[in-house]
Amino acid sequence: MLIWFLPVFLLLLMIGLPVFFGLLAAPGILLWLNGQERDITLLYRNVYNGMDSFPLMAIPFFMLAGELMNKGGITLRLVEFSQALMGHLRGGLAHVNVLSSMLFAGLSGSAVADTSALGSMLIPAMEKQGYSRRFSAAITAASSVIGPIIPPSGIMIIYAYVMGESVAALFLAGIVPGILVGAGLMLVIKVMADRYDFPIATRKQTWGERGQASLKAFFPLLTPVIIMGGILLGIFTPTEAAAVAVAYALFIGLFVLRTLRVGEIPEVLSRAAATSAVVLLLVGAAMAFKTVVSLSHAPETLAAYILSLSDNPLILLFLINLLLFIVGMFLDAGPAIIILGPILGPIFTSLGVDPIHFAIIMSVNLTVGLATPPMGLVLFVASSVSGEKVESIARAILPFLAVEVLVIFLITYIPAISMTIPRLTGFAQ
Amino acid sequence: MGVLKAALWPLQKWNDLVLPIGRFLAVIAIAAMVVAILIQVFFRYVLNNALPWPDEAARFMMLWMTGLIAPDAYRRGGFVAIDMLERALARLAAALLSLFLLAISGLVLAMAVRIGWSEVTGFGGRFDTASLYLPLPDGWFRVPRSWMMASLLVGVTLLLIVNLELILRALLRLAGARNLPPLGRPEDELMAE
Amino acid sequence: EAHDAEFMLRATANSNENDEDYDGLVVFKNYVEQASNGRIGVEMFIGTQLCSNGAECMQGVADGSIDVYVSTSGGTSGIFPFVQVLDLPYLMADDRIAEEVLANDSAFTDTMQQMVRDGSGDAIRLMTIGNTGGWRNFANTKRRVETPSDLEGLKIRTVVADLPQELVKALGASPTPIPWPELFTSFQTGVVEGSKNGITDIMGMKFPDAGLQYVTLDGHAYMGALWFMNNARFMEMPEDLRRVVVDGFYQLQQATFASPKRKSIQAYQEFQDGGGDLYVPTPEQKEMFKEAAQPVYEWFQENVDGGAEAFEAMTAAVKTAEERIDASRANELQ
Ligand code: NA
Numbered sequence: 001m002l003i004w005f006l007p008v009f010l011l012l013l014m015i016g017l018p019v020f021f022g023l024l025a026a027p028g029i030l031l032w033l034n035g036q037e038r039d040i041t042l043l044y045r046n047v048y049n050g051m052d053s054f055p056l057m058a059i060p061f062f063m064l065a066g067e068l069m070n071k072g073g074i075t076l077r078l079v080e081f082s083q084a085l086m087g088h089l090r091g092g093l094a095h096v097n098v099l100s101s102m103l104f105a106g107l108s109g110s111a112v113a114d115t116s117a118l119g120s121m122l123i124p125a126m127e128k129q130g131y132s133r134r135f136s137a138a139i140t141a142a143s144s145v146i147g148p149i150i151p152p153s154g155i156m157i158i159y160a161y162v163m164g165e166s167v168a169a170l171f172l173a174g175i176v177p178g179i180l181v182g183a184g185l186m187l188v189i190k191v192m193a194d195r196y197d198f199p200i201a202t203r204k205q206t207w208g209e210r211g212q213a214s215l216k217a218f219f220p221l222l223t224p225v226i227i228m229g230g231i232l233l234g235i236f237t238p239t240e241a242a243a244v245a246v247a248y249a250l251f252i253g254l255f256v257l258r259t260l261r262v263g264e265i266p267e268v269l270s271r272a273a274a275t276s277a278v279v280l281l282l283v284g285a286a287m288a289f290k291t292v293v294s295l296s297h298a299p300e301t302l303a304a305y306i307l308s309l310s311d312n313p314l315i316l317l318f319l320i321n322l323l324l325f326i327v328g329m330f331l332d333a334g335p336a337i338i339i340l341g342p343i344l345g346p347i348f349t350s351l352g353v354d355p356i357h358f359a360i361i362m363s364v365n366l367t368v369g370l371a372t373p374p375m376g377l378v379l380f381v382a383s384s385v386s387g388e389k390v391e392s393i394a395r396a397i398l399p400f401l402a403v404e405v406l407v408i409f410l411i412t413y414i415p416a417i418s419m420t421i422p423r424l425t426g427f428a429q
Numbered sequence: 430m431g432v433l434k435a436a437l438w439p440l441q442k443w444n445d446l447v448l449p450i451g452r453f454l455a456v457i458a459i460a461a462m463v464v465a466i467l468i469q470v471f472f473r474y475v476l477n478n479a480l481p482w483p484d485e486a487a488r489f490m491m492l493w494m495t496g497l498i499a500p501d502a503y504r505r506g507g508f509v510a511i512d513m514l515e516r517a518l519a520r521l522a523a524a525l526l527s528l529f530l531l532a533i534s535g536l537v538l539a540m541a542v543r544i545g546w547s548e549v550t551g552f553g554g555r556f557d558t559a560s561l562y563l564p565l566p567d568g569w570f571r572v573p574r575s576w577m578m579a580s581l582l583v584g585v586t587l588l589l590i591v592n593l594e595l596i597l598r599a600l601l602r603l604a605g606a607r608n609l610p611p612l613g614r615p616e617d618e619l620m621a622e
Numbered sequence: 623e624a625h626d627a628e629f630m631l632r633a634t635a636n637s638n639e640n641d642e643d644y645d646g647l648v649v650f651k652n653y654v655e656q657a658s659n660g661r662i663g664v665e666m667f668i669g670t671q672l673c674s675n676g677a678e679c680m681q682g683v684a685d686g687s688i689d690v691y692v693s694t695s696g697g698t699s700g701i702f703p704f705v706q707v708l709d710l711p712y713l714m715a716d717d718r719i720a721e722e723v724l725a726n727d728s729a730f731t732d733t734m735q736q737m738v739r740d741g742s743g744d745a746i747r748l749m750t751i752g753n754t755g756g757w758r759n760f761a762n763t764k765r766r767v768e769t770p771s772d773l774e775g776l777k778i779r780t781v782v783a784d785l786p787q788e789l790v791k792a793l794g795a796s797p798t799p800i801p802w803p804e805l806f807t808s809f810q811t812g813v814v815e816g817s818k819n820g821i822t823d824i825m826g827m828k829f830p831d832a833g834l835q836y837v838t839l840d841g842h843a844y845m846g847a848l849w850f851m852n853n854a855r856f857m858e859m860p861e862d863l864r865r866v867v868v869d870g871f872y873q874l875q876q877a878t879f880a881s882p883k884r885k886s887i888q889a890y891q892e893f894q895d896g897g898g899d900l901y902v903p904t905p906e907q908k909e910m911f912k913e914a915a916q917p918v919y920e921w922f923q924e925n926v927d928g929g930a931e932a933f934e935a936m937t938a939a940v941k942t943a944e945e946r947i948d949a950s951r952a953n954e955l956q
């Protein structure tokens with residue numbers, strides 16, 4: 001009976017029930033039909049228990065830090081810095097869009113924040129230079145998925161929380177894959193820029209001008225150094241690092257750059273609280289869903305089925321990537337990780353895939369899913385920021401998605417891409 | 430229609446009044462979380478003397494932040510959903526669908542309120558928190574876990590009230606009512622992931 | 623699979639399949655299903671699938687959504703603070719004493735069982751007290767600890783519970799609450815410098831890879847595992863099946879007594895092979911540890927609900943056990 005949880009859930013989702021309610025209604029209805037009323041209590045209890053976690057606190061903190069940086073004009077400085085470096089290339093602003101996302105990724109753990117912060121700035125600017133709105137929105141959405149790949153990362157915090165991995169190790173493992181996605185996107189831009197004769201943004205900057213832009217971006221760019229450095233030096237845990245990032249953003253916004261006003265802070269807090277509340281409820285509901293599903297022993301059944309498909313990990317990884325990509329189209333990355341991570345993770349570790357490596361495969365794949373329709377959150381945000389229809393952004397993003405899929409396979413089959421940095425720093429074997 | 434409007438009025442007033450208070454408290458909670466964790470970093474790293482309470486206090490705040498502000502986010506349409514079907518349907522069909530979806534959400538929330546009450550007042554609520562104390566005139570009072578668990582109960586109760594308001598609005602729209610007062614925009618940056 | 627059993631018991635342990643808890647449950651399941659001729663079935667949920675800590679799981683046991691659950695004393699101290707008596711350092715000298723004290727017919731276990739029934743309004747039964755992970759020792763990343771003064775200033779990870787924190791403070795170290803999943807990284811980066819764990823947990827979590835290289839076998843606490851069951855569930859069974867369940871828990875207890883002894887051999891071996899420093903304090907040094915920990919006994923009796931009663935029951939049972947074992951030993955030596 002409980003084996004129907006997934007079809008029922010997907011059906012409810014497709015007809016438009018909010019994910020939070022769907023995660024609870026599907027197993028709830030089935031338990032009720034099954035006469036297992038005592039387990040409905042278990043469902044409620046695990047929503048609460050799922051949220052009551054110390055490591056999850058990093059999510060509201062990184063959201064808050066990202067919001068503060070954005071309000072404090074830090075985003076603008078990152079864009080200016082990117083422009084000083086790449087503005088003179090053909091397709092300059094498109095390159096700037098990608099580079100800014102990579103830099104922004106070091107401050108923020110969220111793709112959606114990236115899309116809205118950079119999109120509201122760069123899409124109008126790109127349009128002014130003659131890029132189509134469709135294209136501008138598409139490259140914004142495509143590059144924003146770098147946000148949760150380069151640390152910090154909300155998705156990896158959730159993965160570490162559910163699977164008991166080290167947040168620091170996942171953070172470190174995401175650095176190179178994130179850069180790789182950025183490089184892949186720039187390559188596509190370069191090819192397109194030559195063919196369609198994209199505009200150049202600025203004249204080539206002198207080294208003096210570049211120096212000035214770097215100086216202005218110095219304090220924002222120090223954020224990832226403080227976060228990762230503090231974690232690596234044992235000054236704080238990843239959760240604490242997130243709180244320190246908030247303090248740092250506040251400090252430079254108020255006192256160093258003086259672009260943040262005290263009066264703006266309550267509004268920032270309020271938005272960060274609201275968005276994290278929505279995410280935390282989703283995490284709780286997904287944990288509850290997972291709990292009830294495990295009562296049916298469905299995870300074991302599914303795992304046995306997957307293992308019966310092939311005993312070659314390379315083929316299985318291919319199939320899993322396919323599955324994750326499809327799941328990512330319909331489900332947010334967070335709930336998808338919570339529900340599928342505990343099923344898929346152990347299969348691959350038992351086949352000899354390093355747990356950190358698998359975590360990266362899964363996180364990157366589901367992150368790219370944020371930019372695919374119909375449930376691609378960043379597509380919606382890009383649409384609301386730009387005023388362009390989701391459908392046409394979804395078409396324009398295809399070449400970028402293609403290169404991202406390529407990167408997913410590179411990450412899958414070359415473990416060194418993810419594992420080198422955590423190994424060198426002693427965070428993985 | 431008159432009956433529906435009469436029923437909507439108190440719900441709307443309640444939500445207009447109470448949700449901003451929740452939002453205000455949630456803002457205090459998230460700020461307090463940051464402060465608690467920074468205090469911990471300072472005491473452990475600088476003074477080499479970790480405190481027992483900041484971790485739990487911050488979790489306490491996080492849970493209350495969630496319970497107090499989620500209803501407002503829900504009212505503004507901030508809960509993630511795929512709305513393609515609803516947008517594709519004709520007005521009447523779309524209204525019926527949205528009513529059906531609200532009914533499911535309402536059922537989930539009603540169950541949650543019922544269970545939440547028995548959870549808070551039951552055995553689990555009688556546990557002590559591990560490290561939270563309040564100073565009372567006659568000594569330190571150990572905060573029970575029920576105070577923390579009440580956050581979700583309050584959250585689902587407020588969500589249920591919002592859901593009732595949304596159901597009445599959907600019914601009114603179905604009955605042809607126009608110009609219902611707007612509910613506020615969702616956060617323009619839903620920075621979920 | 624015994625899915626058509628009359629009584630399907632849902633049992634959960636928050637550990638993994640390498641843990642003694644799992645060994646115990648496997649023995650329990652096997653015994654109970656066979657001895658009841660299939661009328662009782664046991665469904666195991668290992669890990670945090672159903673609930674992930676003491677408060678959550680005990681809530682499930684109380685309302686019957688979980689039938690059997692095993693917890694350390696730390697996990698249940700929020701509702702039964704007196705169970706922390708098991709964490710009091712240096713009360714029981716060795717396995718032989720501990721197994722005698724924790725046996726189901728000992729005055730100590732009787733007292734604990736009654737206190738659990740009273741404290742839960744008859745919702746929960748304490749079925750038996752086994753072991754999980756042997757004995758708790760001090761381990762750290764910095765230096766060999768021979769006497770309490772070597773612990774001075776070290777940041778020692780403890781759970782967020784009063785007693786372990788009091789103990790660490792009494793020994794001059796600094797108690798630092800770190801969530802279990804963050805502990806590995808915290809050793810690695812130096813956020814904490816030590817912990818109090820059994821060797822199997824230390825090796826299971828690969829802590830030596832994070833720099834935890836010094837273990838002092840002070841054996842300060844026996845890692846008791848408290849096995850709880852929903853009382854209504856137990857009482858609704860006919861008496862013959864209740865007997866099967868009770869005997870099943872006896873089997874389980876014996877299995878968990880034995881399992882860590884066997885498992886720790888390999889764990890110690892691996893620890894030393896990896897360059898770990900294993901130090902066994904002399905009787906004099908152990909006496910110094912005991913001396914330094916004295917304030918904790920008083921603190922426990924004065925500040926913990928039911929602490930005095932539990933402490934008295936424990937010390938009395940230890941005395942009885944020591945006398946019995948001494949007598950028996952003397953007899954055998956003839
Ligand atoms: Na990031």
Ligand code: NA
Nearest residue numbers: 097101140143
């Ligand atoms: Na971008």
